[in-house]
Amino acid sequence: MTTVRTPPPPPLPVRQRAVAPAGGLSPMLSRLAAERATGVLVRERGSLYLSEGQVVHAESPATPGLDVLLTVRGALNAEGWREAVAEAGARRLVGRFLVDRGRIAKGALELCHLGALYDAAYFVLGPSSAPSRFRYGAAHWLGPVHPVPVAAVERETLRRRELLHRIWPDPATDDAPLVRIERLDEPTVAPRQAAVLGRVDGTRTAADISRALGRPAFHTLVDLRRLAAAGVVAPAPGTEVPACHEERERFDAAIPAEARAALRATSPAGAPPGPAPVTPAALTPAPDTPAPATSAGTATARTTPPVALPAPTALPARDTPSLTLAPLTPPDPLAPPGTPAPPDPLAHLALTSTDPDVSLLRRLRDALEAL
Numbered sequence: 158m159t160t161v162r163t164p165p166p167p168p169l170p171v172r173q174r175a176v177a178p179a180g181g182l183s184p185m186l187s188r189l190a191a192e193r194a195t196g197v198l199v200r201e202r203g204s205l206y207l208s209e210g211q212v213v214h215a216e217s218p219a220t221p222g223l224d225v226l227l228t229v230r231g232a233l234n235a236e237g238w239r240e241a242v243a244e245a246g247a248r249r250l251v252g253r254f255l256v257d258r259g260r261i262a263k264g265a266l267e268l269c270h271l272g273a274l275y276d277a278a279y280f281v282l283g284p285s286s287a288p289s290r291f292r293y294g295a296a297h298w299l300g301p302v303h304p305v306p307v308a309a310v311e312r313e314t315l316r317r318r319e320l321l322h323r324i325w326p327d328p329a330t331d332d333a334p335l336v337r338i339e340r341l342d343e344p345t346v347a348p349r350q351a352a353v354l355g356r357v358d359g360t361r362t363a364a365d366i367s368r369a370l371g372r373p374a375f376h377t378l379v380d381l382r383r384l385a386a387a388g389v390v391a392p393a394p395g396t397e398v399p400a401c402h403e404e405r406e407r408f409d410a411a412i413p414a415e416a417r418a419a420l421r422a423t424s425p426a427g428a429p430p431g432p433a434p435v436t437p438a439a440l441t442p443a444p445d446t447p448a449p450a451t452s453a454g455t456a457t458a459r460t461t462p463p464v465a466l467p468a469p470t471a472l473p474a475r476d477t478p479s480l481t482l483a484p485l486t487p488p489d490p491l492a493p494p495g496t497p498a499p500p501d502p503l504a505h506l507a508l509t510s511t512d513p514d515v516s517l518l519r520r521l522r523d524a525l526e527a528l
Contacts, residue, residue: 203281215277229371333392
């Protein structure tokens with residue numbers, strides 16, 4: 158009877174939680190939250206409205222407004238929105254008006270409002286080359302819907318930056334007009350990404366596509382970065398993309414040192430840290446769930462069909478001298494009981510060598526013997 162010794166699978170990776178830099182993404186925003194200020198913080202790419210130190214609304218020209226998200230998806234008709242703005246806009250109670258008149262359920266309004274708030278805050282809190290200013294006492298015409306602490310907004314912004322960086326580290330597709338790359342072996346994309354890809358025409362940007370689809374801009378950025386990683390879309394030739402060095406530096410400062418060291422260790426020699434080559438299977442739309450790591454030979458005993466092993470060849474190890482593997486010698490079925498099995502040529506290597514190639518060959522041999 159042959160005993161198959163299968164090593165335990167490697168531990169699943171633990172996603173590092175993004176840590177905000179000292180002082181937060183915006184020192185002025187942190188100070189306003191500490192003093193429980195009310196007003197509007199105006200930055201280069203949008204505005205954050207505060208009430209008692211909490212964020213109650215966010216706007217950015219890079220994202221669709223709440224009216225677009227509600228009307229394009231059919232949650233609210235355009236006539237109902239215009240009526241609410243005309244009747245309650247001056248009193249800054251548009252949200253309350255929509256709920257009281259039965260135009261939309263309170264929970265649906267809060268959910269859509271939170272999505273729009275986080276979506277715009279991602280761009281508002283991005284790198285800025287212009288000074289910020291705060292106007293005390295200003296209020297938004299929508300009115301209070303669901304206030305969010307400043308710390309939660311900054312934490313979600315960092316999480317989204319880290320997610321986009323894991324998908325594709327080049328942010329060129331975030332702002333530039335996009336073109337579609339014609340390929341003979343174009344991969345199959347998910348329906349959600351196909352809708353984004355169908356609106357890439359050489360002039361539209363990610364913000365234009367988001368407004369046309371009525372989707373949050375961040376979701377469109379995720380789809381576009383996946384498509385860029387697959388080599389399907391790229392910035393239009395001749396377009397000037399804003400410099401991203403400040404964003405990359407701030408992103409690196411938000412990643413723990415252990416995660417940066419692991420990222421450098423998995424990159425090829427001489428190549429900058431970046432994601433692995435993307436296959437069509439990587440286009441599955443699951444932006445928030447990291448794929449679990451699997452062991453290369455864990456399931457080989459169940460799924461690998463019988464194959465003929467090639468002649469023994471010399472395999473150079475990564476950090477050890479070259480070694481030659483002896484041919485596998487199966488037990489003789491005609492040998493009398495009690496005959497000792499032939500020596501295992503890989504036994505000493507499995508115990509002493511740390512080369513993953515040797516370990517993989519060992520496990521492959523064990524699995525083939527078990528068939």
